[in-house]
Amino acid sequence: MDGQPIRVIVADDHVRAREGIRSILQMDSEFEIVAEGTNGREAVELTGVWMPDLLLMDINMPEMNGLEATKRIKEKYPYVKIIIVTVSDDVADLFEAVKKGAQGYLLKNISPHSWIEYLKAVAGDEAPMSREFAVRLLREFSVKEHKASPKNGLTVREQDILELVAKGLSNREIADRLELSEHTVKNHLKNIMCKLHMENRVQLTRYVYEQEMGWH
Template structure:
């Protein structure tokens, strides 16, 4: 995986250490996460939880910056724990940790407010790169995930239209009132985010800095009342923007 952020970039952004809560019902699972994070001084273990109920309680007590949440746990699953934590503390970032790339679980996690997911079999460097990016609100979505969302997410309200149905309505798409809060620049950035481009890639194409891209993304999320890039991709799909070049 491409290194997304250097030490200089993080320090230049004025970031403090990222306090992390580890949640897994298996001790060896928490140990594995602890070992990976110990390789990077940017991360600080704020606490550990062996189940969803404990995770909800510790999230309130410790107020971590980031939670690594196992999906499958016996007492209270990671999905429900995520819902409860996000309802009480929406600013906490949550990344789901799983052994399988189950698209249904992933979509459900995103709908409940999670910022992303990590496979347990990824390399430590991939974990660290991704978690740094998440902590700085700069994690790009993989193109594979963007494609899956394009084909799997349906418009709000149900139904099963094919993506081609959206491509057949350019006039309606252009007139969509849902996009009117966005400037032309913001619409262009939204399209590129939805196609899986990173802040760096977007900045290079548009001739602006990564910092400027990040500021635009914050504005877009606020205007659309969304939380993350995956939700932006779903939104772009529902607006018929995914087929644009």
């Protein structure tokens, strides 16, 4: 993670569960918990504010469950990696979570050291998915479920950042202009490039001029 801490949001409606997760992550200085939520709606809101690297999400929560929150977050912020944390190893729940965009899952009863290793692997894009799970998951997907996002799917904040990129501003300059942290801007840019299927700032700038979006 290029020397930066792995920034984490924890969403669970049980105080003890959040305390347990916090105690595990505090075992390793590479993790930094930036916020905690008690339901899916808070998880969505906090993600927009903090733009974490990882979000640890419980499934059964009030107001909005973890599966719906996962779907909404991945639609808005595809770069954010979501790990479902659950006491259940019900395959149907896990399939549903991954179909909605989660990168993986952790069972609450496995050892803390396994948690640390797994979360670091996910954060570094190295987490393996078992062959059996991958095959079963592929069978669950169907062509009709693959829908293109409307227009470019960017949020208002992402549109603002994209326009400033097109004007030649650096991440630091964008952060100062929008009163954000440089890390937040960097993660927003990863979201933007993921949504627009682009790889660098040059492509983003050309896209803005070709589209003549005129947001302001």
